[in-house]
Amino acid sequence: MDEQTTPKKVRRVGSIAFALVLIAAGVLLIVYQFVPQFDLLKILKFSPVILIALGIEMLVYSARPDVKVKFDWLAMLGTAFTLCVVGTAALLPLAISEWGPARNYAQTRIESQKADAMYSALTPNPALKAKTDSLSVDVWFNHDTDGDYTLQSGDDCILDAALRGPYADAEVFAADCMAIMQAAADNNIGFTIYRFSADEDTDDGVSYYLDCVASYPAGLTAAQVAQRVQASYHYDNNSFSSEADRDDYIRRQLQNEISDEYADQHDGAYPDEKYLNEETERRFAERTGMATPESAQA
Template structure:
């Protein structure tokens, strides 16, 4: 009977539990070491370009990928992501990135850059006024002159004006001081020539002449680069002038439109005034036209005629009388 009994199967040995490996710990540890080294180097090396190295931050993804591949290749290892380490990597990257940007922000928004720009602004304004001493009549026409300096470069330590930086010079000429764009452009051209001769470092010129405070008159504006004005005459530069013709606050596209509107308004006022002074009588057309022209010429005087000195010198002279 014992021979008919079957042997019971041997009990199976339980499989060894897999080791758990958390992906991200190695990357976090390496990033901690690297971040500490970089921040120390930044403290002791003034010209260290930390922001250039931060551009390689995506390399941490490569480290995480390699770590995942190595652990996944082993069958005895169970892979899990260590999310705390991954979040820690992102936090460390934010710290290093912020530390790399701080010197740039301090250089742009810090007081040293502003002080340097203000210092150069004052120096350029003084230099421009001294350059105008060569023509005091022209200098007397300048109502206001101010400069704006903009650094386009980064610099550690004291800022200095360099190639590529921008210097805007604004010159305000007499209010209602010009009747033609040609005359306005001639003064702008002469001022530019004097500043160029004195080597004033201007990269952008801006000239303006406003109408009167009551909004009546001619307004002119002219903006150009020194390279644009080089080789041009004042007449050619006048073609770039932006003109504005005003009457009591209203702006007209052309001088003819403004003048016609002014004369029409003056005509109505003269007729009304004449009627008030003469018991409602209507003036004659000759009187109206005469008064309109007189009042208009007072409001908008015609440009003074300029005699050419060369024409005078070229005029034939009468021969001297023979001595007796």
């Protein structure tokens, strides 16, 4: 007589975990609604426990010879969806705090107040105020605001100031920057970072830039601060990082110009190196306003 095979029971792994997640999610969301201080994000850090529960459920059923294990994919998808809902509920207040209209309004208000205060601070120095083409302020809240949109330790309040030149050199520019920083400090305006620029839109000249934290110039002279100033040299709608690069560009242009002129006047022949170099330096001095040996003796 043939032995009858007992059919195995089918157990779907994931159903219990899904049920536990639904219960936990409901409880957490209720508590989150009635206890404002409750940190739902910290609880969500323990979400890998769900994987442990699934693993235990699978081990228990697999150990039984009369059970056939299958994954309940619908329950697993429901678990993932529930976690997404709870995560969204936890992150939504944080998103509103970081990017909401209240934060933007507070930043705009503080920025406007700081800019007005800076213009007022420059009033006793009309010459420096006249050199100030524009002032703008950027505020960044780096602390955990929780609705407290006021400047606190660790936040950034950045002053961008565009000055009008021309400046004789980087030291003169640095002196004006230091004067503005001193005026801000004397009036307790509270900038943490300064960004200065001068003659940025010039076609043929020099632009100066200085970026520094508020404490940098303390105890330094204008000459020492000038060592941190960066310069950009402009010519023929091009910008160069150094005066030497700009001058090399001008000389190359002049050499091409002189060679073409000479060839036109001498039936296609080109000048020798001595003539080309001397004529290049003469025209370079004329173009840049530098004195040549001949003009110095005149």
